[in-house]
Amino acid sequence: GSSSEEATKNAGVGLAYDVGGRGDHSFNDSAAKGYDRALKDFKVKGKELTAKDGDTDADRYDKLASLAEAGYDPVVGVGYAWTPSLTKAAKKYPDTDFGIVDSVVDSKNVASLVSAEHEGSYLAGVAAGLKTKSDKVGFIGGTDSALIKKFAGGFQQGLKDTNPKASLDVQWVQVGSPKGFGMPDRGKDIAEGMLSNKVDVIFSAAGGSGAGAIEATGKKKGTWSIGVDGDQYYDKGLAPYKNAILTSMVKNVDGSVYDFIKSVVKTKKPEHGVQSYDLKRGGVGLSYSGGFIDDIKPKIETAKKKIIDGKIKVADTYK
Amino acid sequence: MHALVGENGAGKSTLMKILYGMQRPDEGTIAIDGAPVALHSPADAISRGVGMVHQHFMLADNFTVLENVVLGAEKLHGIGGKARARIKEISDAYGLGVRPDVMVEDLGVADRQRVEILKVLYRGARTLILDEPTAVLVPQEVDALFANLRDLKAEGLTVLFISHKLGEVLSVADDITVIRRGTTVASVVPSETDPRRLAELMVGSELPSPETRESTVTDTEMLRLDGVRLTATDVDGVERAVLDDIALRIRKGEVLGIAGVEGNGQAELVEAIMGMRDPDAGTITLDGTDISHAPTRKRREDGIGYIPEDRHRHGLLLEAPLWENRVLGHVTEAPNSKGGLLNPAAARRDTQRIVAAYDVRTPGIEVTAASLSGGNQQKLIVGREMSHHPKLLIAAHPTRGVDVGAQAQIWDQIRTARREGLAVLLISADLDELIGLSDTLRVMYRGRLVADADPATITPEELGSAMTGAASGHLESPAVETAGGED
């Protein structure tokens, strides 16, 4: 570093989004929500940076380092892509508290904010298995990454455990590229293809592309979508189709980010180590907005309890 | 009918382009029908009744004749049936025999020229400019053309044409203007002059002649082609023969001339010998070794020199300096390289030598080839090819578009090398050059060698009839049907 006197006074919260950034209607936005809330509640300042397509680890490190260098504390990396750069930054700036979403960095000054997406997705699978009439269910993943396969794996297990007859059609919007999270048109095409093959419940873990799938089910009577990340029933852009949103698999990134910021700036007892936001901790779960799955709530709660009790071990990847 | 004569590069085309509004004069005036005019574009010229047939045809190959004719003049009769009718009408009136719906690419040179003339007439031109209309025609076609032009003259049109060929100028023109280095040097009427005097006016001195006297032909065979056949597949997937059963031999010290209307397979023949196209059948033997399927580079290394027909496309890297152009085609040979490595220093030195020895007018060898004049470019090519002491020289139109001085030098160099045992395959549209330089003559027609002749006795007219397919066999022998007499 060159100028270290700045680092002595705390400048506020530093947040580094993954490609997509604030406004992606997906998990970056979720993180932004937690960040906004924390800034307001704790009256601190903050700075947001966003990774761009083609950024190398060096570019990402550069962003984290300039935040730490300028005295931001904590510094949060949103998304597992920050893993290598954040590992390096944590080593370089041991006095700064780092947080990383969706990944684990093994370091004393890092809080790893991971969620049990597979557990929540299991419940979504249960709902789908109970609600499908055609015994055909679909899953649309934004891209074939390990994280999204966690959703797919849990969903498949929940579906099969509940309704062994049901078949699952799994498709990716774009293999090998996170661009698949921003292609609502292709999401819609995939969904329409599934619907024409008599699929009647579709779970999309595909960021913005999921909106296309929701639109497709919204336009065909008797078919359902399952939303992801936030409670999409309240998504303004999806208002015309909200009655086709069976439920949403909510992943509380906003909560985990908020909690972490709070632990640093408010309680001054920074969370460190792996912070697992699972079913038990309420980090993931199903939403009941719209009341479409109220009838099967007991069965879902049973499944939830079994998972929490460890009676069901949910697969965390899809093969 | 007014003729404009002058040597290559005298400025004839430039003057005509000015008349046609394609270039603007720095000073001076142009008057049409007595009124001074300012021509800013071809459209201006066309609207004043001036039409031009360019030295290089201005036709879109992939368009029909109709489309080519109506282009730019759609307002007259549209682009459909009415235009077609009008074209037929004009064609019939002047006996041009133009078919409106044929693709231009399927037409021969003479037909294309008639399309060009029709294009001008279609626009109602009263003044017709023809830039070297006869350069690519055989004598019989020239006669037909002049017959057409006389018809036009009879209709009251003014015809302005450019030519180097003094004989034809004297026979058809009513007036002659001679220009040299961009200025008018004389205005004469045909009855008061003769070819010699006209030539002297043009050049400022006596015209050089391609005549070669003593024969240097030896018995050693240098190049031999047997049953060479080359086919090409056109866009329809139809295969046709562009070279068919070609057999010829050239001995050391012999110049073999090939006559033929352009597009009858001469270019393909050269490409087959150079290895740029692979023959489908037959053998090519150079100095006793079979090179039928050898790559071009090997053939060049084995001693074939090549003066291509189109120096800009095949002979030079226009934007490269002269010394790199000296390397082109001989990159594997001394002094240009050693091992796999270039030797720029040696190549530069040798370029200096060529520039001096072949009188290439250039301020240095670092200038690009594009900045040299055509004649000097050609001298560089000749110098380059001769520097590697070829056994066989393929010279396609070696003096096309070069000035008289350069022409004489090139002829000299070919003659000298021939004396030292060089075999030469000469292809030229200039029948005088062909007859003057060759020891043996062959005529090519539709991909075949259909006739041969002795240059000592043949006339351009006789050659011309064989070039159009009207005569075949040995043109000199009285036993075979030949066209016209011999002198």
Next chain:
Amino acid sequence: MKKFDKERVLLAVAAPLLALVAAFLLTALVLAATGKAPFDAFGIMFDYGVKADSQVYILNKATTYYLAGLAVAIGFRMNLFNIGVDGQYRLAAFFAAVVGGALGLPGLVQIPLIILVAMLVGAMWASIAGLLKVYRGVSEVISTIMLNSLSSILISYLLVDGRLADLDKQTNIVATDPLPSSSHFFTIPAGGDLDPIWGFIVVAALAGVGFWFLLGRTRFGFDLRAVGRSESAAQASGVDVRRMVLTSMLLSGAMAGLIGMPMLLNDTHQFTSDFPAGIGFTGIAIALLGRNNPVGIALAAVLWGFLERGANRLEFEGYDKEIVGVMQGVIVLCVVIAYELVRRYGLKRQQQRVGAELAAQARTSDSKKEVAV
């Protein structure tokens, strides 16, 4: 005319300078029009760009970009538009990482082996486009674009837990086996607590020298440049153009194979789905800027690195880092136009000068003759 004359050098320098000035002015206009103070932004970029750690960053980035520029330039030199460098380097880096991760040989053997694999894979992927062009007449522009998409699909098919990669459940990162530390490339310490400079910069420099030597000093290079200047003349001169197309496509692909190596061997040591994409396209811009010349490409690569470094800072200072994208686009467009203008002006100037000098020569020789007479 001298071998190096001042006017030519001046003209060669004028084009990029002209373009850069125009580009900065245009960008300033855009900034001003959207309500930002342009010169502050440039100031921030400059101040940040000349800091010591920025210089290390720029050099490391430029190493990668330089190789990308060279890979593209090989094609450009003979009028081949290898838009597929992007797919080639990614596929190459992937397989190189797989091979490197699987073996545990001494570095002296393994590093060259990894590099060789990368070059081979790059060349092979490029050869598909070359073969299609030579035997089926398919435009390389089209085929390489298709091949870019195909290489991403192929990589993501293979980069899966259990196929050629492993999943780290903690980090959610799917990666090839990491290279053994013996295969890490050496680094050059930059002093202080600065990050080191990637040792691969040496390889990149050698590649540049090799490029210059191959094109400027060998028969092969002469042939290649001849094809680029005039395909028909090259063919008549004895170059086998079809083979040349294939060879230079292979060379371009092999060079593309090197692009991922500095990152793989000096930095990430494994291939993940986040391995940067799009550097092939950056390479096109850099080759255009550097005018396919090894020194020019180096300058262009450094400029690009500088701009990106500045972009990172702009965002921090509250500017929109996206302005750098505009800047890059404007620079490339201005540069190609400026080069063309200067090229044409130079050619015309030269023709005029040749004409004038010849006329002068003719006059002196005429007067000599008169004296002699």
Next chain:
Amino acid sequence: MSATATATKDTPTAPGKKPGSRMSVATVLLIVAGALVALSVLRALAGATQASAFENITSSGQIGAALSMAVPIGLAGLGGLWAERAGVVNIGLEGMMILGTFFGAWAGYQSNPWVGVLAGVLGGAVGGLVHAVATVTFGVDHIISGVAINILALGATAYLAKRWFEPLSDIGGSPKQSPQVDDIASFTVPGLSDGLATVENHHWFLVSDLAGLLGGLVTDISALTIVSILLFAGTFFVLWKTSFGLRLRSCGENPTAAESLGVNVYLYKYAAVVVSGGLAGLGGVFLALVRSHIYNEGQTGGRGYIGLAAMLFGNWRPGGLAMGAGLFGYSDALQLRNGGATVHALLLLVAFGLALLAGRRLYRKRYVAGAVSGGAAILLVLWYALTDTVANDLVPATPYIVTLLVMGLAAQRLRMPKANNKPYRKGQGT
């Protein structure tokens, strides 16, 4: 033989024959019909488990999706066609499409989608204008200028999106995304659409396939799709049936000749390239406003290039281009909608086509080529028989492989405008 009417340039035989490389409408229909019959037969042969995969190949949903995917590619290709017919290669189509998506959505969300359409077309046309200035006026190499424009368009839209859309986050804007734009009207032919759907659902031999095909073309068709189809017809009319078109095409065939006849070549080239940009812009608008309702960074996804490929495939003619775009749109929709099982069924169909090709080649005594096609057909049949689906993570390769295959089979018969990609300077022609 007369003394004059003789030698032909390059073609000593068969003078006067038109180049017949273009396929007639009848041939195309015949091919489509043949494919349908083949499909029906194959489906009848395949087991019941596979039948639904085959049905997807001609389902109306599939056809409708294929059409909506083909339109943007077709429009980009049409842009390419205009430019190249005037002798300018336009690889900047991608950038012009990006401008179309951006400005289409930007104007669209503020007023109504049709204003967006206009703005997108204008945006693309401005991109075309830049390309025209660079290539026509300054004489920059066409491909280089196109690449530069792609870089610039990407940079400029990213910057503007950041400036203009980010502040609109409460109505859905973000640095990479615009707010929602209202739908453009779409039409369904009443009666016909339902009737065809009924027939299709019966899965009758051949009849249902035909019904599916037609059904896809009359159900839920966007107004912009209709506009696009009209533009194809209009392009054919303007370029081949009007004097404007004749002049424009002459600039791509022999600009010097056109110049010598008083045609202002620069003007026509400018017009063509600007129209080209406008069409590509419209393609972008289609992506933004019909396929989605938003601008989305990276939305074009290389469709500009694919449009160019479709144009090459179509031999620089609107009909052929439509087929090329249709082919890509079709295979993309097929893989996207139906995944592995249907692509698996497609293998058999392709094998069938290859077998026919092999037969034709062997008949024409082109043994090597015939053997290659035959071998490929056998391999595909084996692949089909030994597996029962294509892995879903490989399926996305379908459109690219199809394009490469088709280009490989077709490229050599193509004939581009003669002066395409050649520099032209006024007054410097020979």
